[in-house]
Amino acid sequence: MTSTDLPGDRPFVLLATRAENQPADEEYALFLRFTGLPPERLLRVRLERDPMPEFDLDEVSGILVGGSPFNASDPIERKSAVQQRVEAEMAALVDEVVARDLPFLGACYGVGTLGTHLAAPIDGTFAEPISVVDVSLTPAGRADPLAEGLPATFPAFVGHKEAIRSLPPAATLLASSPTCPVQMFRVKQNVYATQFHPELDLDGIVTRIHAYASYGYFAADELGLTLAAVRRAPVTSPSRMLRTFVERYAR
Template identity: 75%
Template sequence: MKPFVLLATRAEDLPADQEYAQFRRYTGLSESELVRVRLEAGPMPTFDLDELSGIFVGGGPFNASDAAEEKSPVQHRVESEFAALLDEVVARDFPYLGACYGVGTVGAFLGATIDRTHAEPVSVVPVTMTDAGAADPLLHGLPRTFEAFVGHKEAISSLPASAVLLASSPLCPVQMFRVGRNVYATQFHPELDVDGITTRIHAYADHGYFAPHELHVTLTAVRRAPVSHPSRILRTFAERYAR
């Protein structure tokens, strides 16, 4: 089988390693079948898409809506690399699934409006499919409304006509969308379980997702309802596009 690639941007080893383990667990892919590239550690390699089954993108600390002068040299490099990659991915309609930062990468590439209007605190929220989402093969078998883990400072306020809205939540109108037939992005985290999001809450406690005194409240919020359906998206993506 041609491998999938996970493009990651987390600089902290514990959440970065756990993210890779969770993508492997929920896709069912082995280490050789899911190759991780940590973009915060070095430049994105040149990919021959003909030699890959598909591309996953994990979440990360970068916000597309940050002012240019607020972005680090690493963030500027990574954004430029994603723009070049997506030129080919979108043109070829190549299998791509970005989780959380996927919205920032694909959304920015499409010229979507990305701002702080629809930020969501770290929590569990109900995500509801649109009619297009209910008919999409990647969401086949999921309930029309399912619980998912979120936590983001920015989101898409307006999608361009070239994108298809697949799912929304009460505070965030764009939770998932598709471009063409095979390029997907989610605002929620399909790779996370309770242990994974707990690790991230502690790892990013001083990154502005919540106030220091809200740590306990945040840990409680991610346990308010069971989350079991989103991870099936990863398994379906891997099974659908493996070649």
């Protein structure tokens, strides 16, 4: 199915929070590529720069959230004014998204935003270094429409300082890994979050490794090891989820 074959004309929205232009622009390009959407049907909002627009949620097909250098579990005194604004705006939006069961897929930062809404415990217990890990679908994950076409276990890119320690009963666990038990979950029927990055390819994660080398994801002398870690195995399956999301919810 091409972008011209998708039903309807209501756009999807990508909520982004990266201040660095190169990884921010590459993130948008990767979402365009893997969803198959043309730019006019994937509206990007850079929340680190601009306040959240007032969306008419009846006029959008769904919402995507990219990764972020923000950590929900950071103490308030370490959060910038921009981060605090973004968190407040995201919280208000996610409250409405969940109440309406609006199509939503948050990649990495989606776990922080949706997990906060659920009052899930989020901390560094299951942080993962930037690398490739093997993610396995749960029985519920194998039955979920968004995982259609995915192998039962697949390599995926990760790199995060925080994660959900245990998932509340209001959410359904869809995927896990040996080093992070909550890799993907769903709330109600249409609200999803992944800890891994379905939007990334190898070039994209290499860009981020260099862009965020001083952000504490790895030690100063571990650049080479980190670049080697993301080449451990080819990563091709997770991006299918983005196209599946668009084909399922375009209207």
